Amino acid sequence: MNQLKHIAIICDGNRTWARLLNKNPLFGHTQGAKNIKKIVKSAIENKISFLTLFLLSTENLLNRSQSELDHLFSLFSKLIDYKKLFIENKIKFQTVGDTTKLPQNIQDSINELKEATKDYSNLNLTFAVNYGGRDEIERAAKKYKNSSDIDFEDCLDSNFLPNVDILIRTGGFQRISNFLLWKLAYSEIFFTKKRWPDFSPEDFVEILDEYGNIERKFGK
Numbered sequence: 001m002n003q004l005k006h007i008a009i010i011c012d013g014n015r016t017w018a019r020l021l022n023k024n025p026l027f028g029h030t031q032g033a034k035n036i037k038k039i040v041k042s043a044i045e046n047k048i049s050f051l052t053l054f055l056l057s058t059e060n061l062l063n064r065s066q067s068e069l070d071h072l073f074s075l076f077s078k079l080i081d082y083k084k085l086f087i088e089n090k091i092k093f094q095t096v097g098d099t100t101k102l103p104q105n106i107q108d109s110i111n112e113l114k115e116a117t118k119d120y121s122n123l124n125l126t127f128a129v130n131y132g133g134r135d136e137i138e139r140a141a142k143k144y145k146n147s148s149d150i151d152f153e154d155c156l157d158s159n160f161l162p163n164v165d166i167l168i169r170t171g172g173f174q175r176i177s178n179f180l181l182w183k184l185a186y187s188e189i190f191f192t193k194k195r196w197p198d199f200s201p202e203d204f205v206e207i208l209d210e211y212g213n214i215e216r217k218f219g220k
Contacts, residue, residue, distance in 0.1 A: 004211065006050035007043065008164045008180055008187075011036075013171030013195025026071045031197040033075040037085060042201035043123055044089055046208060050124045050161060052096070054179050058132035061101060073106055076129065080109045083116065090122035096157040096180075097131030098139070126161065133181030158183055166211050168204075170196045186218050 011032060018028030036053065043051045056072060064072075086093055093113045100107070140155035153159055164180055164187040172193040176184060190207050192199065 004048065004165050004208070006052070006162045006164050006183075007048055007166045007168065008052040008054070008183070009039070010054045010167070010169040010171075010177060010179055011196040012169060012173060012177075014197060016171065017195035017197045026068065028195075028197060029068075029072060029075055033079060035197050035199065036079060038201055039199070039204055040085070040091070040123070040125060041089070042204045044091075045201075046205065048123065050126070052126040052128060052161065052164070052180065054128045054131065054177075056097075056129045056131070057178065058098070058130055058135050059178075061130050073103055076127075077106060077109055079127075080106075080113050083113065086113065086117050086120070086125075090120040091117060092120040092122075092124045093117045094124065094126045094160065095129055096126055096136065096161075097129045098135065099129060101130050124161075126158075128179065131157075131179070133178045137182065153182070156182055163187070166190065166207065168192065168207060170194055170199045186216070188214055188216070 014028035014032040015025035016028070017031070018025045021027075039053075040051065055076070061069070080093075085091065095110055095114075099110055102110075136157050139157075140152065143155035144150065144152050147155065158180060161180075161183060163185065164183045167176065167179075167184060167187045167189045169176070169189070169191050172191070172195075174191045176189070188211055190210070192203065192207075194203060
């Protein structure tokens with residue numbers, strides 16, 4: 001059985017899912033946010049140590065309309081405020097990405113939840129928010145240049161994360177979209193046509209089972 005510690009998911013397809021139902025695209029984000037809790041619980045049931053979800057990219061923050069961003073921030077705030085899920089399941093909450101560009105109330109909520117869950121270890125749940133792989137590496141390079149006696153990887157936002165074992169992308173597109181570039185070197189990548197609101201715990205477990213049958217060589 002392949003060792004499995006870290007699963008990363010690009011949660012894509014919310015807006016398309018809503019349009020196919022003749023709904024407002026914002027409705028897709030709302031349903032996508034609800035699905036996060038289902039997949040988090042499945043990760044715990046399957047004893048996954050690290051789960052990282054790509055929720056908002058640096059490009060999204062620059063190119064999405066303000067009304068859509070406001071809706072996303074509202075949903076994000078509700079997810080963070082749902083402390084019962086984190087406390088009952090002993091979930092440690094962390095983020096990657098430049099959160100200094102987020103609204104101040106979101107930054108405050110992030111910091112409060114990180115502090116409240118810092119001693120938990122049942123699942124390390126990371127939200128990638130205002131995140132871009134190139135941006136992370138560029139910012140890390142600046143830190144590294146101005147530091148001494150430190151490894152480059154320690155300068156990354158994702159320095160606390162192990163390498164990604166499984167990358168899942170929902171929504172039908174087959175690309176990694178600038179996500180966790182440093183950590184994906186030997187990841188097994190699974191693309192599914194299911195949009196994120198329809199991606200179920202059963203789909204999640206099916207991928208885990210398929211991963212277990214892969215011979216991982218790491219260049220050997």
